[in-house]
Amino acid sequence: MTLQKRITACDNLTPTEQKLAEYILKNAYYLTDATILSLAKENYLSISSIHRFCKKIGLAGFKDLKVEMLRYAEHPSDTTVNINFPFLADDTCMTVATNLRNIYESTILDTIDYLDEKQLFSVSTILSGANMIDIYTHAHNIYPAGAFADRMLSIGKKVRCPEGFYNQRATALSADSQHISILISYSGRAFFLPSILEILRRKHSTPIFIGKAGIENEYPQIKHILAISDREDMQNRISQFSSHISLQYVLDILYCCVFKLNYSKNLRLLSENLSLLDDRKI
Structure with missing residues (x-):
């Protein structure tokens, strides 16, 4: 950082x-x-x-x-493209494309600055040894979380992404010490955080937080934190260009780090299962 x-x-x-x-x-x-x-x-x-x-x-x-x-x-940090409004009405399509590329590049570099080798290794090891992984998030973050779940499933790791107030609480209530919980919130202010964290505390399920840095000041019980780029305004913006790519990047890194812990085994699993998952004659 x-x-x-x-x-x-x-x-x-x-x-x-x-x-x-x-x-x-x-x-x-x-x-x-x-x-x-x-x-x-x-x-x-x-x-x-x-x-x-x-x-x-x-x-x-x-x-x-x-x-x-x-x-x-x-290396003072800055970018010449407005993260929240990366294009104007009279910009050409290629200007839009170039500006988005600059946002993606600067966002990834910004995210790397937040990452910590010890935390990445610790979180990857915890996920690798988990019997079940539950992901709690909402809105647009559901999509990268689902993609992460699909990748983990391809190497035999069970991941659930409950949606909605009732399903999230019911899933948390079924957790135990062998369930690892990932909570994703860019702002750290998501409505589900207080209730889910309290349930997980009672169930002795280890929480892992992915989102804006500084969450440990409000929730000191969270010991495993992977921060993402936080330059985007939560409300005054065209879309979540920066936060989306930062979250996707961190989840991709996590999958790769888990994969490499049992590289030969996971490579064999992919090879054995791919033909059964997709039997198209290509």
Whole structure:
């Protein structure tokens, strides 16, 4: 996760810490050689305040902050295409095509910045060993979730995607410690989250969250989080161009990571089952 994203995801910064964050992002290029003492003096803070700031944004200390400042200085994030309104009425069709390509490329790069190797491996291992995987989501996210379920089914992994208030709660109530639950919500504000998480807690089913970074601040019981690109406005937009491609990308990565854990076995399963799944003479 980039420095800017760490700061954005942290919603409990004090006004003083927010000013420090703004100063760091604005001056990252010049701060790569700074000491903790010079940064503290420049912002009229104590050294302990700098340490607390580092902890809040998920860093071990000032040494890690300097590494993140250097990365941010070398690769400041931005895109020239408006994520929410990527084309205008008088744009040509090829302009639309080019702008969408730029959004997809920048979204994937943005999503990569959020991904963490340890979390990916941990989540993949958990899914690989699960007896049943339940996916809770709604609206347009149902479609990439369904595609993920189909891919997992092709390697013998049972995945359910219940839709609707009643079916989601009934599915959660049938869960146990061998059921793994994936909850997908771009905003982290989906109506089903509080009730489903409470049921899963009672059923000892491990929840995995895919969506906007920072969900752990509201739901500390979620230990496995895969964040997606969050530059898209939830309401003021033409469509979910960015969030859709980011979610699809993360689910594709998950499937591949699960697949590779038992690569030979899964490859054999695909080979054996493909002719039975699709018997067209092509």
